[in-house]
Amino acid sequence: MEVVRYLFLFSLIFELEGVAVDSSQQKLLFILVDGLRYDYMDNANTPNLDEMAKQGVRVNFLTNVFPTMVPSKVSLVTGLYPESHGLVHNTMYDSVHDTYAMAINRNESYWWNAGISEPIWVTARKQGKRSGSVDYFGGFAEIDGVGANNFTDNPFANLSTKLNIAIDWLNKGTDVVVLEWKRLDIIAHFSGPNSTDIKDNCEEFDRNIGYLREQIRKLKLQDELNIIIAGDHGITEISNRNVINLSDFINLDDTLAYIADSPVAMILPKEGFLESMYSNLVNAHPNMKVYKKEDVPEYYHYRGHYRILPIVAIADLPWMILANGTDVGDHLADHGFDNQELSMKSMMLAEGPSFKTNFTIDSLNAIDMYELMCSILHLKAAPNNGSLANVKDILSYSVSSAADSRKDDDDTSAANVSNIHTLMYPVLFMLFLLLNN
Incomplete structure (x- = not known):
């Protein structure tokens, strides 16, 4: 009987440690809210986003790269400064091709292959994972001949449509989906950042996030899917006087x-x-x-x-x-001003098994988001300007163990094992007492 008891206990230990191995199979949905200023959600009624923050992480101030416009979108998903990824302005002149980047030729591959750019959807696919882009800027482009497994390129589609596409892909085996929603930025340009239109659309966004979280629970994805919501810049009022x-x-x-x-x-x-x-x-x-x-x-x-x-x-x-x-x-x-200006700052929310719960941090840098995504997805990051160590405080596991695990995709995160053990000891003790009664 004693042997049976010990075998039971050891089998339980190994079973629980197996949970840590499964943690390397996390999924990720990254939602970029174009022009999400740091204070928008505080000025609107957002119960679903508030609940997401309670169940996960809130970053009060997210500092994006300079200039605070289109280049920020690319930096978020590559971890590169614009001087490295090559998308340096909303409009660019390319002297090699003697042309401007405008809507008519933005799909040309040379705009995306003039740096060391490797966005998260390419990194994932190169390492055997499935990726998708729902209307994300550049998500349609191939980088060195590699693109997302699935993509859509309809930037002005309704948010509900975008979310349904992302949920469908994730439920059918896609590991990472990036999604962009542009409406807040467009409204702010023409109505101003303090307008009623901004408040109303923040509340519409909140309702959509409520729907998203409900669908995730319904499909039982909550134990494997991580969600990050972030902005690429803020915005400020301008006038002909300046x-x-x-x-x-x-x-x-x-x-x-x-x-x-x-x-x-x-x-x-x-x-x-x-x-x-x-x-x-x-x-x-x-x-x-x-x-x-x-x-x-x-x-x-x-x-x-x-x-x-x-x-x-x-x-x-x-x-x-x-x-x-x-x-x-x-x-x-x-927008486009110095990224240290308060009105240029954005914010971020994150929820899922890879993140701490009910945790608020004052500020992070967007340049570190690519490293964060790679860690969650158990990927080896491409060369970039970010650092996983800079985002360690929001994670539910050890940064050092996560970094080591990316060197070999077969390794198990020792930090996750440690976390499981912390919860396991009292359980094992109670079982031991029961078996000896």
């Missing part, structure tokens, strides 16, 4: 290319005009800092790519740099 007109200081006919109509402008002068154009701009306006590309401050991480043009101008918040004019049109708000 406009810098480049044409007041330089002749645009002396340029080969220029990017403007945002807080960040870039200029490629014609041959022989670089010094004079820089001289005319460098002290042109007290609310505009002008640099030669190689002199852009290091903390911006914004000088190491050929698509960053030789002259870079950065406006103070809330000033806008226009190429030729003083009218910002019907935009009431914009």
